[in-house]
Amino acid sequence: IDSPAQVGLAWSSALYQTSDEAMTEAHSQYEAQDGQEEAVRTILYSDQEASSKSELEDSNLPLDLPLIPTCRTVPDVTTSVLINNCYATPASELTPHLRGMDSLLSQLEKNAEEYEPEAELRVTMTKSEKGSLGFTVTKGNDNVGCYIHDIVQDPAKSDGRLRPGDRLIKVNDIDVTNMSHTDAVNFLRAAPKTVRLVLGRVLELPKMPVLPHLLPDITLTCHKEELGLLLSGGRDSLYQVVYISDILPKSVAAREGSLHALDIVHYINGVSTQGMTLKEAKRMLETYIPKVVLKATR
Numbered sequence: 093i094d095s096p097a098q099v100g101l102a103w104s105s106a107l108y109q110t111s112d113e114a115m116t117e118a119h120s121q122y123e124a125q126d127g128q129e130e131a132v133r134t135i136l137y138s139d140q141e142a143s144s145k146s147e148l149e150d151s152n153l154p155l156d157l158p159l160i161p162t163c164r165t166v167p168d169v170t171t172s173v174l175i176n177n178c179y180a181t182p183a184s185e186l187t188p189h190l191r192g193m194d195s196l197l198s199q200l201e202k203n204a205e206e207y208e209p210e211a212e213l214r215v216t217m218t219k220s221e222k223g224s225l226g227f228t229v230t231k232g233n234d235n236v237g238c239y240i241h242d243i244v245q246d247p248a249k250s251d252g253r254l255r256p257g258d259r260l261i262k263v264n265d266i267d268v269t270n271m272s273h274t275d276a277v278n279f280l281r282a283a284p285k286t287v288r289l290v291l292g293r294v295l296e297l298p299k300m301p302v303l304p305h306l307l308p309d310i311t312l313t314c315h316k317e318e319l320g321l322l323l324s325g326g327r328d329s330l331y332q333v334v335y336i337s338d339i340l341p342k343s344v345a346a347r348e349g350s351l352h353a354l355d356i357v358h359y360i361n362g363v364s365t366q367g368m369t370l371k372e373a374k375r376m377l378e379t380y381i382p383k384v385v386l387k388a389t390r
Contacts, residue, residue: 209330210292211337212261213354215254217247219285227254229280231273238268238276240291253352255293255390262290293354295331301366302358307387310350314382320345323357323377326370334365334373336388351388359387 219225226248230241238260248254260268260276264283268276280287312319320343325331334357339345357365357373361380365373377384 209294210259211295211324211331211335211354213253213258213289213291213293215251215289215291217251217287217289219283219287220246223281223285225280225287226251229260229273229277232259237271238273253354254291258291258293260289261292262288264288295325295333295335295354295356297333297366301364302387302389304359304362304364304387307358307389310348310386310388312344312348312384312386314344314384318343319377319381319384321351321377323370323373326373327367328369334368334370351386352390355388355390357386357388359385361385 217225224245226245227243228241229238231237232239240254240256240258240260242256243249243254262268263276263279264287266279268279271279312321318340320340321336322338322340323334324337325333325335336351336353336355336357338353339351345351359365360373360376361384363376365376368376
C-alpha cells in the first residue's frame with residue numbers, strides 16, 4: 093500500500109503517533125517553551141485565572157500550539173497621540189475651535205428655524221398712464237430687498253394677484269433681491285411700460301382650522317372645457333398646504349375669475365385638504381369633475 097506521501101496527501105506525521113509518543117514530544121516542547129508560556133499566561137489571564145503548570149500537564153488539551161507573538165508595550169505619550177501616522181492635537185488646543193464650531197451650529201439651527209419656504213409668483217402688468225404699478229413697497233432687513241406694502245390702485249388692484257408681504261425677486265428678469273430699497277424703487281420707476289415681476293410668497297397654514305361656512309363657494313363647472321387648475325404643495329412638501337400654482341388661460345377657472353395663483357385651497361367639495369398629499373388632492377379634484385366646488389383664501 094502506498095504511503096500518504098506517495099498518494100499526494102499532505103497529512104502530518106503527528107496523526108500517526110501513539111499517545112505515548114505524543115505526550116513525550118509535548119512534554120519536551122513544554123519544557124522548552126516554559127518561559128514563554130509563563131509570559132503568555134501573565135498577559136492573557138489574571139493571577140486568579142492563570143492555569144498552573146501542573147494543570148496544563150494534566151489537561152487533555154494539545155500543547156503543540158503555534159507560538160504566540162510577543163506583545164510590546166506602547167510608551168506613554170503626553171502631548172499627542174500617534175494615529176495613522178498623524179499626531180492628534182491636544183484637547184487644550186482644540187477648545188477654541190470647538191467653541192467656534194458650537195457657535196456656528198447654533199447660528200445654523202437658528203437660521204433653519206427662521207427659514208420659511210417661498211412659492212414663486214410670476215405676474216406681468218402694464219403701467220397706468222401716470223406710470224404707476226398700483227402698489228407701494230417697503231424695505232427689508234438691513235435696508236436690503238423690497239416687499240409689497242400695500243395695494244392702492246390699478247393695475248395691481250384690478251389684477252388681484254399681488255398681496256402685501258410679497259417679496260420682490262426679479263423685475264424684467266433682473267435680480268433685485270440685493271438692491272437697497274431706494275435702488276429697487278428707482279429701478280421700478282425706470283422700468284418700461286410692461287413690467288414682468290417675479291415675487292416670493294410665504295404660504296402660511298392658518299393657525300386655526302378654517303371653518304367651511306366662513307368661506308364662499310367657488311363653483312367650477314366644466315364639460316368639454318378644461319378646468320385649468322394646476323395644484324402644488326401638499327403635506328409632503330415644504331409648504332404643508334395645497335395651493336394653486338397656476339391657472340391656464342381660457343380655461344373654466346380663468347373665465348370664472350375668483351381664483352389666482354398661490355391661493356390656498358382649503359376644501360374640495362366639502363373635504364378638507366389639511367393633511368392631504370399633492371397626489372391625493374389632485375385625485376380628489378379629478379373625482380368631482382365636471383362640478384368642482386372649492387373654498388380658498390389668498
